[in-house]
Amino acid sequence: MxxxxxxxxxxxxxxxxxxxxxxxxxxxxxxxxxxxxxxxxxxxxxxxxxxxxxxxxxxxxxxxxxxxxxxxxxxxxxxxxxxxxxxxxxxxxxxxxxxxxxxxxxxxxxxxxxxxxxxxxxxxxxxxxxxxxxxLPADEQIAMNRRRATAARREATLARQRAETLAPRIATDLSAILEADPEALIPAPWRCWLDADIPARWPSVREAFGLLVEAHRGWPRNRQDGWAGAVAREVGHALDRSYARQEAEAAAAAAAARLAEDAEAFEGL
The missing domain is CATH 1.20.120 (Four Helix Bundle (Hemerythrin (Met), subunit A))
Structure with missing residues (x-):
C-alpha cells in the first residue's frame, strides 16, 4: 500500500x-x-x-x-x-x-x-x-418507522438464512471439540451467550450438544456470527488440551518404562 x-x-x-x-x-x-x-x-x-x-x-x-x-x-x-x-x-x-x-x-x-x-x-x-x-419529529418518526419495519422483515429473512448456514458449521466445530476433549465442559466464555439454564443443567458439551447447535436461531446475524466464532475458538483450546494430555501421558509412559528398566537391572545384580 x-x-x-x-x-x-x-x-x-x-x-x-x-x-x-x-x-x-x-x-x-x-x-x-x-x-x-x-x-x-x-x-x-x-x-x-x-x-x-x-x-x-x-x-x-x-x-x-x-x-x-x-x-x-x-x-x-x-x-x-x-x-x-x-x-x-x-x-x-x-x-x-x-x-x-x-x-x-x-x-x-x-x-x-x-x-x-x-x-x-x-x-x-x-x-x-x-x-x-x-x-425524531412526528412526521419523520412515522416515515422512519415504516422504513425500519420493511428493513426488519428483510433482516429477519436474512437472519433465518444465516442460522441455517451456521448450524452445520457449529455442529462440526462442537464435534471437533469433543474429538479432541471428550469430557469437555461448557467453557466460561460461552455462558455470556447462553441461557443460564443450559450450563446449569447440562454442563458438558456432549450433554448440551443439540442445544448448542440450535442456540443461535432467532438471534440477529451479528450475534449469530459472534456465537459461531466463540465455538470455533474453543476448537483450538480443546486441541491444546489434547496435545498437553498426550504429552503428559507420553512422559508418564516413558517414566514408567525407565522404572521398569531400572527394576530389571536391579534384579539382575
Whole structure:
C-alpha cells in the first residue's frame, strides 16, 4: 500500500503512568475516539445497551466490569491494558451522555454512576453511516418507522438464512471439540451467550450438544456470527488440551518404562 494512503497509528502514550480515574474522566470529557467514524454513534449505542443489559444504573467499577464481560462476549479487547480499557470505557460513557443514551446518576454515597435513559436503540447503521431512528419529529418518526419495519422483515429473512448456514458449521466445530476433549465442559466464555439454564443443567458439551447447535436461531446475524466464532475458538483450546494430555501421558509412559528398566537391572545384580 502506498505510504500516502496509510492512516497514522493512534498515539496512546499519554495514558502511560496516569491514574485510571483521571484517564476515565478525560475520555468522558473529550470523546476523542469515534468523531471520524460515520458509524460510531450506532456502535457506541449498541455497546452500551449490551453492557447495561437489564440494569438501569452502573457505577464506575460496575461499568468497567460490564465492559470486561462485553470483551468476553465479543472476543475483542482481551489483551488491552487497564489504562487503555479505562480510556475506551470513558469514551463510551462520553458518547452515551452526548447522544442522550446515558445520564449522570450519583449513588447514595456519592459514587459516580450513570443511568441508562434509553433502553431501545436511538441509532442504527444504514448505508455505511449512523442514523437516528428514535426521538425524531412526528412526521419523520412515522416515515422512519415504516422504513425500519420493511428493513426488519428483510433482516429477519436474512437472519433465518444465516442460522441455517451456521448450524452445520457449529455442529462440526462442537464435534471437533469433543474429538479432541471428550469430557469437555461448557467453557466460561460461552455462558455470556447462553441461557443460564443450559450450563446449569447440562454442563458438558456432549450433554448440551443439540442445544448448542440450535442456540443461535432467532438471534440477529451479528450475534449469530459472534456465537459461531466463540465455538470455533474453543476448537483450538480443546486441541491444546489434547496435545498437553498426550504429552503428559507420553512422559508418564516413558517414566514408567525407565522404572521398569531400572527394576530389571536391579534384579539382575
Amino acid at each position: 502506498p505510504r500516502w494512503n496509510r492512516r497514522p497509528r493512534p498515539d496512546y502514550s499519554h495514558l502511560y503512568g496516569r491514574p485510571l480515574d483521571v484517564i476515565l474522566d478525560g475520555a468522558i470529557a473529550n470523546r476523542a475516539y469515534g468523531r471520524d467514524r460515520r458509524t460510531f454513534p450506532a456502535e457506541a449505542n449498541e455497546a452500551l445497551l449490551d453492557m447495561y443489559g437489564e440494569r438501569d444504573r452502573l457505577a464506575v467499577g460496575e461499568m468497567m466490569d460490564a465492559h470486561a464481560q462485553l470483551v468476553v462476549r465479543t472476543g475483542r479487547g482481551a489483551d488491552w491494558s487497564d489504562p487503555f480499557r479505562a480510556d475506551v470505557v470513558g469514551n463510551l460513557i462520553g458518547w452515551g451522555l452526548h447522544l442522550g443514551i446515558l445520564a449522570e446518576a450519583p449513588g447514595a454515597d456519592g459514587e459516580r454512576g450513570w443511568r441508562l435513559v434509553e433502553r431501545e436503540p436511538l441509532y442504527d447503521v444504514c448505508n455505511g453511516r449512523a442514523r437516528q431512528i428514535r426521538g
